[in-house]
Amino acid sequence: MRWFAFAALPLLAVVFAGCESNEGSACGEAEAGVTTLTVHLGTNADGSMYMTPSGLQAAQGAKVRFQVVNDDAKVFHDFAVLNLLGDGKNLEHEVDGGATVCTTHEGKPYVVLDKRGSFTVVCEVSGHKELGMKMKDGFKVV
Numbered sequence: 278m279r280w281f282a283f284a285a286l287p288l289l290a291v292v293f294a295g296c297e298s299n300e301g302s303a304c305g306e307a308e309a310g311v312t313t314l315t316v317h318l319g320t321n322a323d324g325s326m327y328m329t330p331s332g333l334q335a336a337q338g339a340k341v342r343f344q345v346v347n348d349d350a351k352v353f354h355d356f357a358v359l360n361l362l363g364d365g366k367n368l369e370h371e372v373d374g375g376a377t378v379c380t381t382h383e384g385k386p387y388v389v390l391d392k393r394g395s396f397t398v399v400c401e402v403s404g405h406k407e408l409g410m411k412m413k414d415g416f417k418v419v
């Protein structure tokens with residue numbers, strides 16, 4: 278047992294250090310002029326679900342990408358900003374358990390916010406938004 282404790286300690290330190298340094302930069306360096314907005318999806322201990330932060334805001338014309346972090350190790354989520362692309366088209370990305378996804382649009386690592394408005398942000402997996410996986414105050418383009 279003793280050898281195991283000694284072997285495991287440095288390993289844990291590496292894992293925690295890795296988490297810290299990757300937080301906010303899992304998508305890598307953004308292109309100049311692109312704003313990264315980080316969103317977390319996950320399940321609470323009581324089985325309810327969350328999406329944080331409760332709201333986000335950006336300026337019309339801004340170039341934005343969402344860094345979507347799935348805090349659940351094994352639950353699949355589907356991040357969607359409803360109608361953000363106009364004509365009922367969502368900016369939507371699937372996020373596997375434990376994964377971090379960086380949104381793209383038409384091959385570019387960002388989306389240009391053409392329209393002002395308040396957009397609904399949800400997980401499209403059946404039942405998840407009802408469990409709370411929804412950005413309470415939405416995404417506002419002002």
Ligand SMILES: [Cu+2]
Binds near residue numbers: 318353400401402
């Ligand atoms: Cu979900």
